[in-house]
Amino acid sequence: MSAEIELKLLVNPAFAAFLSKEMASFKVLSHTQQVLGNCYYDTTDYFFSSQRMGLRVRTLNDQFILTLKTDGTTIGGLHMRPEYNCALDDASPRLNGLNQFADLQLSRPLEQLQQHLKPIFSTDFLRQAWEIELGNGANIEVALDQGEIEAQERFEPIYEAEFELKHGSLDDLLTFVESLSLSDGIRLGSVSKAKRGYRLAGIVPLQAFEWQHQWQQLLSDLSQAATASAALSRLFAYEQSLTEYYAELLTMPLSAAQLDSALQAFMTLYRYYAQHQSLLWQVYQQQVGQRLKVRLDQDSIEELIELNQRFLAKLTELSQLSGDENRTLRLHEFLHRGNGVKRQIYLIKLTLNG
Template identity: 40%
Template sequence: MSNEIELKLAVTPEIADQFSQILSDFHILKQDKLFLGNIYYDTADRYFAQHKMGLRVRSENQQFTMTLKTNGNVTGGLHIRPEYNFLLNSAQPDVAVLQQIENITLPTDLKLAPIFSTDFMRQWWLIECGKNTEIEIALDRGEIKVKDKIKPICEIEFELKSGELADLFTFVANLSFVDGVRLSSWSKAKRGYQLTQGGLSTAKDWLEQWRVFLDVEKSAVNSQQVLTALLNYEQQLIEETMQFGIDFFAQQFIQTVERIGAFFNLYHYYVDNGHLIQQVFEQQLERNHNLDENMVLDIVESNQYLFEQIRHIIRLHSESKDSQQAMRRLQNLLQQGQYVKRMLNLMRMVN
């Protein structure tokens, strides 16, 4: 068992096409390109999904690996989770091997069936960036398939192989992204399970979710807990907004109003509670020497910028009644490179 520590970015095909050039200035230790076929398995009652685990068998150059990923922590686009890997002689999962994993209790009558597949071309690089720091970067382009349903895969994963977590944040923050990119908290497995259910059907009530956050704020023992809850709220809101897409929200004027209003509440809170960032910075400074006072200023300025942008979108939507245009502007805002850098700074503050 090992802990996988990675950041994930969802990117546009245009960014994917440019990515090799973006990495050309770095010290590349190894690189390769290969096709990966993956089949995810579960029980009839979705035991693994219910317990926030994912079980897959991967085919790579006629070699087979079974991987069990268990529930871990996801903050923004940072994924830290235990995983277990086993070499197999065929593409069939080995239930007996799974039953022998320590600290994990599985049903004794585990009956598995294929649920969905993820097939993609992976281009990867092992980058050396500083003393004792190596980061493996994987650009994946392909498809998630459930019978006749298909969803595209276009994402970049940055896995910390050696070094400090701060090195990973710094590396990604220094990449020359302008737009067409965002942090992603949804794994391929989660997207696959969503597709088995016909995709997303009902958007969350984000006014109710905001009340839940305010309850957390009241009961939190320190500012770091508040900021962590706020960051998780923000990432989930972004993820759902991007997964549903522009057309879904633009169907009805009020749906667009409610979605943009959820972001208004978020950025208004950040601006009204600017002291929160400073408090977390001071709490973290003693144990995290990689934090810089300029980070606080950058976050505060970014929050003010986002608040002004969302007010502009609200005004535009109110005047034009054009929900398509309003949602397109919101999505473009969420996929700016500077938005990614802001989220990375926030993640530094809470990790």
């Protein structure tokens, strides 16, 4: 078993082209380009998806690797999860190789799962990868994936940039991504390729997010939080869910009422941030004096507060526009802002220890 720690960005083709050029600014230990074919499997009753796992066979240069990714932790676009890999002789998903991992505990025997496996969807993409060495010796793999997901003759494009920590600290990883030229048209992605594939296949549909109910529950939770750090962690988790829901919903035709609801949801969130700046300072003060591997400095706190206020003003301006098509486009652009990624990295640094 290995622990995968990566930050994922969903990007557009323009940013993908720009990122490949920007890598020349760093010390590149290696640069590879490979076509990866992946077939994801599950049982007839969808055991793996119900356990928030992903089982795939990857084909690379006539080599075959079985990978099981188990449920982990996602904070914004930061993914931390265990994964189990074993080599295969061919593309058939034989699970017996997973027996070598004593720490892998499944609620069903591998032999039983093997009998009921079937292919669900595939992801095929070109991966460019750069291994970067930072000045302090930390190593980060930057992977740019461009391709598509296919499920039941339906297709969805893949444009993702993944930053995986190979050696060093989480702070090295987050600060590296934060330092990049983060143009608009990107956002942090907390949904894996596996989950996107399950959605495209209609197995894990997009769940309705009743934000008014969720918001009232959140306010109750915040009032009972033991520490400011715990409160901010809960608030940021709500923001992640809200953003992922509406980012996907905006790819569909929306009614005027749905657009009004989306704008109200985000304005309510950012108004709370603007009115509760003290919460951010309290978490900052909790971090001061502690020996934390990831922390935020005072200048970044001030920038975070300024970004919250700027985003609230932008939402207020957006809410006053006329025309549903125009509002849809502008809200989509709002959710894919480069400085929005930087803002969320600040929040990740504040909440990792909460």
